[in-house]
Amino acid sequence: GAGVSQTPSNKVTEKGKYVELRCDPISGHTALYWYRQSLGQGPEFLIYFQGTGAADDSGLPNDRFFAVRPEGSVSTLKIQRTERGDSAVYLCASSLSGSLNTEAFFGQGTRLTVV
Amino acid sequence: DAKTTQPPSMDCAEGRAANLPCNHSTISGNEYVYWYRQIHSQGPQYIIHGLKNNETNEMASLIITEDRKSSTLILPHATLRDTAVYYCIVRVGYGNKLVFGAGTILRVKS
Numbered sequence: 526g527a528g529v530s531q532t533p534s535n536k537v538t539e540k541g542k543y544v545e546l547r548c549d550p551i552s553g554h555t556a557l558y559w560y561r562q563s564l565g566q567g568p569e570f571l572i573y574f575q576g577t578g579a580a581d582d583s584g585l586p587n588d589r590f591f592a593v594r595p596e597g598s599v600s601t602l603k604i605q606r607t608e609r610g611d612s613a614v615y616l617c618a619s620s621l622s623g624s625l626n627t628e629a630f631f632g633q634g635t636r637l638t639v640v
Numbered sequence: 641d642a643k644t645t646q647p648p649s650m651d652c653a654e655g656r657a658a659n660l661p662c663n664h665s666t667i668s669g670n671e672y673v674y675w676y677r678q679i680h681s682q683g684p685q686y687i688i689h690g691l692k693n694n695e696t697n698e699m700a701s702l703i704i705t706e707d708r709k710s711s712t713l714i715l716p717h718a719t720l721r722d723t724a725v726y727y728c729i730v731r732v733g734y735g736n737k738l739v740f741g742a743g744t745i746l747r748v749k750s
Contacts, residue, residue: 558737558738560740567727567740567741567742567743568684568738568740569740570737573737584737616683616684618683618684618738625670625671625672625731625732626672626689626691628674628686628689629686629738630686631676631683631684631685631686632683633682634683
């Protein structure tokens with residue numbers, strides 16, 4: 526596709542369950558970012574990949590959150606033992622490279638609701 | 641990370657220029673200023689970015705002061721579809737995160 530694709534668009538899960546959120550970046554983009562956005566707030570950085578490796582995971586809130594990008598393209602954000610406070614829109618972005626002079630393009634997000 | 645300060649909200653008449661200010665007084669020499677906007681229920685949309693020179697593209701113009709401590713995003717002819725939250729961001733470090741603040745809610749009114 527032409528843009529960043531995120532699936533599913535909506536996910537409802539029960540407290541304590543495990544969820545996976547998928548991001549398909551723009552083809553050829555080596556940098557990939559995950560953010561989450563709570564209602565009424567700006568997006569909050571979670572993790573940045575350059576290729577297959579996580580170059581900066583300083584935004585992951587705790588060890589229940591984990592992300593992978595095994596082949597340097599598609600990425601999966603994994604959340605274990607979900608809590609109601611994890612409810613948010615999870616956004617993925619990609620850019621051609623990780624340089625400061627390269628814009629990042631965002632997907633439409635996955636709305637996660639933990640009940 | 642450099643911080644940005646934006647007014648929480650602004651109004652603009654349809655067809656007029658919208659000028660959105662941003663202060664980034666702690667910006668460092670190699671840090672870029674980025675602007676994104678977010679329309680309700682959509683992902684952030686890239687608008688423009690710059691280092692120290694003024695920039696223009698099909699969407700907007702970015703004016704950066706000589707000391708780089710502030711900038712202004714200009715939408716030359718605002719339309720109702722430009723109603724959104726506008727984020728001014730200073731991008732720091734190699735490949736590093738875009739640190740979003742609260743942004744400015746721009747309301748374009750007919």
